[in-house]
Amino acid sequence: MSLDSREVGLNRIPVADRPPVQIPFFAFRIMVGVRSADASPWRGSAPAWVASGRLRTAALVFCGRPSVSFPLGFIATLTGWFTAEVGRQPWTVFGQLRPWTQQRRFWTTPQVATTLVIFAAVYALIFLFGAVYIYRLLRRGPTALPPYAKAATNPKRPLSIAGDSPGVSSARYLPEPENDHLLTCALGSRCCCM
């Protein structure tokens, strides 16, 4: 270990080996900014409002906003990914493999463009409907689930607990006396009041 080694900046790297800078620059700042907004002081102060009896304010801080702010975590994940993937260019495997030399004989531009369109279409469909579904769940707020037989749910599939799902129908819910009366939010942690 040495205390006086040189910190190599981007300007010491040959121009041909530099990544496009704009995308990682903004993606990284969006990622950090999203996280900072999420942990902002006004949100952190909610427990104090609870303590001072201002439950309504605390409820708004914790429950009012997630219905619109829930995609932030996803945005942070994506922009972090952009930062890593674009920042690594122009290497596919650093020091070993350039993106333009790999498999050029097979992966023609039309092929890659086709698969890009396929992925874009599938993800657009899934995330559009997923976002609408989460938004509706958050707007509806937590509801008391009918009691269900634990054996009838599947821990690998979180969606199976939020109501009907393959193999988990309301017909298999337990009878009323065994009801725990847990007030359970379908999405769990974030909305826990109201």
Next chain:
Amino acid sequence: MTLDGFDLGVGILFPLAPDETARRHMLAAISPVWDGNETWLVIAASILFGAFPLVYATLLSAFYLPLIVMLAALILRGVAFEFRYKSGRLRILWDIGFAGGSIVAGFVQGTAVGALVEGLAIQNGQYVGGAMGWLSPFALLLAASGFASATHCSAPAG
């Protein structure tokens, strides 16, 4: 394909179900196993990548388009499996996704096996067959027989 055939077959037969109750029975029948079956696909790809990189490289070059289409179909299938129960008016959309994803996945797996049996165009250890080299009458025939066996495997469930 052998392992996944049962629940792919259920997906292919899915549009033939007479009513919602039958559809729910079909999905309940495969719900404990279908995601496990698809895990084999991931394991097979990982083993090829780790142990037989040459095979992995050749297969991905030869089947690049069909494999990506199959991945998209499997994504659509898995999502539709969960989403159809949460949707109201648009449930038909997810049913189409589930059946369509199963059909496409079965088709790609069948043609891939057919193309492998027939042999891939390889020179100097590299695939030279082009983007559509996997498509041949024999491969299509095998895909059709794959459909037949998949639906046969799952017929009791339907």
